[in-house]
Amino acid sequence: MANNELVITPVMSKADRKAFVDLPWRLYADDPHWVPPLKDEVYSLITPGKNPFFGHAEAQYFLARRGGRVVGRVSAHLDHLALAQPAEQGMGPGTGNFGLFEAEDAETGAALIATAEGWLRAKGMTRALGPISLSIWEEPGLLIQGFDHRPTVMMGHARPEYQAMVEGAGYSPVKQLKTYELDITQPFPPLIQRIVQSGEKNERIRIRKVDKSKFDSEAAIILAILNDAWGNNWGFVPITDEEVAHFGKQLKPIVFNDLIMIAELEGEPVAFMMTLPDLNEAIAPLNGSLFPFGWAKLLWWLRKPQVRTMRVPLMGVVQRLQSSRLASQLAFMMIEYIRRAAIANYGATRGEIGWVLDDNQGMNAIADAIESKVNKVYQLYEKAL
Template sequence: MPNADPLRVVPVEGRRAMAAFIDLPRRLYRGRQGFVPPLALERRMSLDPKKAAFFEHATAQYFLAYRGDRPVGRISAQIDRLHLEAHDPEGGQFGLIEATDDPAVFAALLDAAEGWLRERGMRRASGPFSLSINEECGLLVDGFDEKAMLLQGWSPPYAAARIEERGYAGVKDLIGYIYDPASAPPIDARRLLERTGASDRVTVRKADLKSYADEIRILVGLFNEAWADNWGFLPFTEKELKQLADGLRPLVQDDLVWIASMGGEPACMVVALPDLNEAIADLDGRLLPIGWAKLLWRLKVKGLRQARVPLMGLARRHHRTVLGSALLILVLESLRQALQKRGYTSVELSWILEDNGAMNTLARSIGARPYKTWRLFQKELA
C-alpha cells in the first residue's frame, strides 16, 4: 500500500545523520539471505573525507531519504578527478544506494544525486561505485542468496529494476566465480612452461611478510600495470596504497599471496584473503561489547573456510603469450595447494569484466564457475 508519510531527501550533515546513513542497510536488510551487515566502524572510516584516501582526489555528497522521521533510503554522488582525467571529463558517479522497495524513494534519491552532479557540470552519471572502482562497485543482479564476501556489495533483487525505471542502462557486468580448491583439478603449469624455453628463469614464491610494505608495492605495481587498459581502470594512489596495506594487514597470510618472477623481475601475482564477512556475519555490524573477542577468536583460533581473490595480475609484456598463461597457472596452482592445506572450501574470484575473455576462460579452466553478477549503470543527464 502507498505510504502516506511525506517523502523528503536531505544532505547528510552531522554525526547523527551519518550514523543513520551507515546503519540503514542493516535496518533494511537484516535477516535477508545473502546480506552481511558491514562493520559500522570500518564504514565510518571509509566514508570520512578527513580519513579516506579516496577524497585526496575526489569530492562527494551523501543523501538520506526519509518517510516522515524514518530513514528509508540513501545514496552518494561523487566526482573523482582521476576518473575525469582518465576516462570522461563530464562523468560523475553515484553509489551506496540502498532503499526500500518503493519507486518513489529510488526516484527521489537518484534525482538528488543527479542534481548535485549537474550543478557541478557533469553530463553523465554512472554507478554504483562505493565509492570508487577500486572499492565496492556494481549492483548485484544475480546470486542474491549467496552470502556477500569481503569487500563485495549485496543488493536486493528489486534494486536493478528501480534504477532502470529512472532511465539508467547497464553498461558493464562484473562476474564473480566460486570454486572449491579441494575438488578443483590440479594443473601442471611446468609442462606448459617448458614449451617456452624459459623454465630455468622462472621462480615462484610466497609473500615475505617481514618486508610487508615492499611486497605490497610489488603487488599493487603489477596490478596497476596489468589492468591499465581495462574499462574504467584507475591506479591506486600512494595514499590509497598505504591505506590498503594497513587495512588488510591483519588478514594477509603469506602462503595465500604468490609472486612469479621472470629473470628476477616480478611478472605475475595473485592474492587471496580470508573472508572477513564469514567472521562477522552474526555480529550485526558491531564490535562492542564482545564482537571484538568473537572476531579475533574466529580469525586467529577457529580459522575461516571462505576466502576471496581480489587481486590478480600479469605484467603487460606477457599478455597473450604462452609464457603469460604459464605464469598465471603457476601462481594459481600454488595458491590452490595452500588454500587446500589450510582447509578453505569456498573461494571467490572476483570480479572479472564480462568481456575479459582471457580471464573468464582462465577462471573456468581451473574449475571455477560463475555464481554472481554485479552491473554498472549509466545515464545521460540531459
Template sequence: MEKRAATNYHEHHGRRDSPIVVRSLQRRGDFATFLGLPRQFYHSDPHWIEPLQLERRQHLSRHNPLFEHLDWQGWVAWRGLRPIGRITAQLDHLHQQRHGDHTGYFGMLEAIDDAAAFEALTATAEDWLRQRGARRVSGPFNLSINDECGLLVEGFDCPPVFMMGHARPYYAHRLEEQGYSAVKELLAYWMPSAELSFTPSMRRLMARYQARIRVRPSSRERFAADMAALRDIFNDAWSENWGFVPFTTAEFRELGRNLRLFVAYDLIQIAEVDDVPVAFIVALPNINEAIRDLGGRLMPFGWMKLLWRLKVRYPLTGRIPLMGVAKRYQFSRLGPALALTLIAAIQEPVMTKGIRAVEMSWILEDNASMRNILENIGAEPYKRYRLYQKAL
C-alpha cells in the same frame, strides 16, 4: 484515542503519499542514520551480512586516502520521520584526468521498494554531479572502482563475501525505471579449493615456462617492497580495463596495512621473471563469515570473537580479489603461464588454512581470456553484478 494513535504512527513512519525530503549528511545523527539504514531493509534477508560499522566509518572518514582525489556527498531520504533510502554521489579527479569523459559516480544506494524514493535519491545525486560538470553518471561504486562496485542482479540466494555487495531483487528494476541502463556485467566465480585441476594443455604450458618463472610468498621483511611492486603491477596490468583508475601510493599503503592485519604472508604470491616481479595473486579469508552474527558491532565482545575466528578457527571460505600480470606479457604465451602458475601456487596455502572454497571476483563478463582460464580449472560463475550508466 485511536485516531490520535494513527496520527502519531503516520507522523513517525510517514504515509505512503507523504512528501519525500532528501537531506545531505550535515545534521547531527544523519551519518549514523546513513550507516545504519541497510539494517532496516535487510533484517528479513537471511543472506545479508551487516558490515562492521567501525570499518564503514573509517571508509568514509576524511583519513581515507581515496579522498585526496575523490569528492563525495551522501544523502538520506525521509518520509515524515522515517528514513526510507540513501545514496552517494562522487567525482573522481583521477578518473577525469585519465578518461576525460565528464563521468560521475553514484553509490551506496539502498531504498524501500518505491519508485518515488528511487526517483528522489537518484535525482538528487544527479543534480549534485551535473552542477559540478558531469555529463554522465555511472555506478554503483562504493566509492570508487577499486572498492566494492556493481549492483547484484543474480545470486541473491547466498551471502556476499568480503567487500562484495548484496542487494534486494527490486533494485535493478527501480534503477532502470529512472533511465539507467546496463553498461558492464561483472561476474563472481566459485571454486572449491580441492577441485582445482589443470587440463593437460595447461600443464604443458606451465612446464614450458617453469625455468623462467619463480613464485614466492611475501614475507615480513619484504612486505613494504612487495606492496610497492604489487601496486606497480596492478596499475600496469589493469590499465586498459574499462573505467580503470590507478591506485595511488597512499591508497596502496593503506591497503597493505589492512592486508597485514588479516592476511597471512603466504596468501600473497608473487611471480618473478628474470628476478623481476611481474605478476601476483592475493587471497583473503572471508571476513564476512567471521562477522556474520556480530550485527555490525565489535564492542563489547565482538572484537574477541572476530580475533578468535580469524586467528584460531579461521573461515572456511575466502576470496581472491587481486590478481595481475604485467601488460607486456598479457598477449604472449607467458601471460597465461604466469596466471596459471600463480593459481597453482595459492592452492596449497589456501587449503592448509582450511579454506574449502574461494570466490574469484570480480571478472568482467567480456574478459574472455580470464573467464576461459577460470572455467577450465573448474570455477563456476554464481553471482552477477551490473554497472549502470545514464546521460545527464
C-alpha cells in the same frame, strides 16, 4: 507537511550520518544473505580525512525520509583521477558517480537517484555511472544475480528490486562484473596440471610467497604490477600512495604469506595473485560491532583463520606478457600453489575469483579452464545527464 510526504535532505549532522550508516540494518533485517559490515569501517569509508579517496574526490550524501522515518540513502560523488582518464576506458571527463544506494520502495529510489543526478549536474557532470561505492576499487556495480548466498569479503550485496529502480530511472547497462566459484578440494583438469608441471621445470620462472615482514616493499612490487597490468582496463583509476598505505593497513590482518604469490621471470616480478580468507565468515555474527566481545573473537579468528571460502580479489600479469602463453602458465601456477595452501593450512573448500570484467577474455578463459562457474553478477549502469 503531509505525514507520508517524501523529503530528501543532504547529510549534515552527526545524527544524519548515524542514520545513513544504520539504515541497511533495518532494510536487510530479513535477508539471511546480507552480512552486516563493521560500522567503524563504514564511518571511515564516508569520512574525509579517514578515507584517502577524498584526497582526489568529493561527495555528498543524501537521506530520504517519509513521515520523519529514514527510508533511503544515496551518495553522489566525483573522482578527479577518474575524470582525468581516457573516456574510452569507461570513466573520463564529465563522468560522476552515485552509490551507497538503499531504498525502501520505488518512489524513494527514483527520488534519491534524481537528487544525486542534480548534485552531479551542479558540479558540471554530463554522465552518471553507477552504482559505485565509493571508489571503483571498493564496491562497484549493482548485484543482479546471486542473491541466494552471502557475499565474500569486500563484495557488495543488494535487494533484488534495486535493478528495476535503477533501470526505471533511465539507466542503461554498460559493463558487467562477474565472480566465479569453484570447489578447490578437487584437483584441476589434467591439462592444467601439465601446464603447472611444465612451468616448474622452467628455470626462468620462480613463484614465491610474499614476505609479510617486508610488507611495504612487497606492496610496492604488487602495486607496480597492478598499475601496469590493469592500466588499459575498462574503469581503471590509478591508486595513490596514500590509498596503498590505507588499504595495506586495512588488509594486513588478513594477509598471509602463503596466500599471496609473486611470479618472477628471470628475477623480475611480472605477475601476482592475492587471495584473502573470507573475513565475512568471521564478522557476520558480530552485527556490525566489535564491542563488547566481538574484537576478542575476531582477533582469535585472525591468528589462523579456518574458513570455507577464499576470495581472489586481485590478479595481474604485466602487459608485455598478457598475450603470451606464459601469462596463463604463471596464473595457473599461482592458482595451484595457493589452492594447496588454502586447503592444507586454512581448511578451505571453496574459492571465489572476482570481480572479473565480462569482456576480460584472458581471465574468463582462465576461470573456465579451472572449471569454475559464475555465481554472482554485478551491473554498472550509465545515463547521460
